[in-house]
Amino acid sequence: METNLVDWFKNTPDGVEADAILRACVHCGFCTATCPTYQLLGDEKDGPRGRIYLMKQVMEGAKPTMTTMTHLDRCLTCRNCETTCPSGVRYGRLVDIGRKLVEERVQRPLAQRVVRTALREGLTRRWLFDPAMRVGKMVRPLLPQVLKNKIPVAHDPGPWPTDSHLAKVLLLNSCTQGAMMPGIDRATARVLDRLGVQAVIEPDSGCCGAIRYHLNDHDGGLADARRNIDAWWPYLEAGVEAIVMNASGCGSLVKEYGHLLRNDPAYAERAARVSASTADLIEWLPQRLAGLQAAAQARYGAALQPSQPALAGRRVAFHPPCTLQHGQGIRGDVERLLTAWGAEVLPVPDSHLCCGSAGTYSVLHPDLSHQLRDRKLDALQSNKPDVILSANMGCLTHLQSGTDAPMMHWIEWLDQAIGARPAANAAAAALPAAARPAAAHAAGA
Ligand code: SF4
């Protein structure tokens, strides 16, 4: 589409990028039908094409209003529209740029400013969030439902493995996951430990920056990114295998560090390497499992066999987070891995649609968010699974607030599936009994 951006904006880095994105859009509207907020509200301005038009007007000099801001706020940034778009329009980047422009020109009501500041500052500081979550879990039964919804039920996360290995990967020192669902990192570390890999969390790293960035505090989000790059750099230099993300929302942003810091001479190069070294757990783990398979084949002359998940339930429904399937373009890989390890992965209608969690969206737009959650739960439960799995702590917390059905991260399921088998060492544990060496038989039987 033709553009005519205002002079003060068009030659800035954001202006140049926004102009290229706007020009790619041919205004066909294919994206509108798959937009969750358009499906709920039926207003063109609450769909991607309408929002693109609103942002274009602002970038061409129109004065934004509270109405402009509201339509942009209601966007989940799920990026379903990017998957649908035949012209490759990078809507996610455009809406980040457009929202910031509008935020700078429209005064939000005081109540909104207070809530957004509280989210931005409260969720991203572990020294504040961890003790608050601990207290919240203790008094959870006494809390009103609206607060209960945000606090997962406490359960034993199991131990962190104590063995050290030469092969190491970094995990994120996540701002909220460690306190809300500590079992996810521990399950990840245990599975990696069985593969002979040590998971390391560098305490000087922290929030990936997504919370601040997506609340239009770009400077704050990029400061989080720079802190993480500084903290992770010595490990990359020392040969750590990868930065492995078990929260798809965080992984999606860390993979963008290189792009977001491309104009920062002090960080551009290192940011690009950090992004290139980052992989979602489902991108990295199958390669390691394949390596284990090859090693076992060479050593024992037998292929690994899938296990039977005794504890977690075999019939599973998987919810692929938007940040995994639309943000990172990873589709079907978790389902394939689960199937290989003995799960029956049930079909889920409309699995491309957002569950309504979307970072802080469930707090800022509870009505829309709950409608999307309830639709998603109906779809996930339509084939009566034993357990619902996902790949992002935010989705799990949000979905769990609408049901008592068992729910966990897929790595927790895999941890249980692998843990249910006898384990003397990783290769022997994954081998059929007849092919295991005698020592492994003795130790694991
Ligand atoms: S974003 Fe893509 S699908 Fe949507 S109107 Fe533009 S070109 Fe069409």
Ligand code: SF4
């Ligand atoms: S990101 Fe999601 S909610 Fe926002 S316009 Fe695109 S499809 Fe709609």
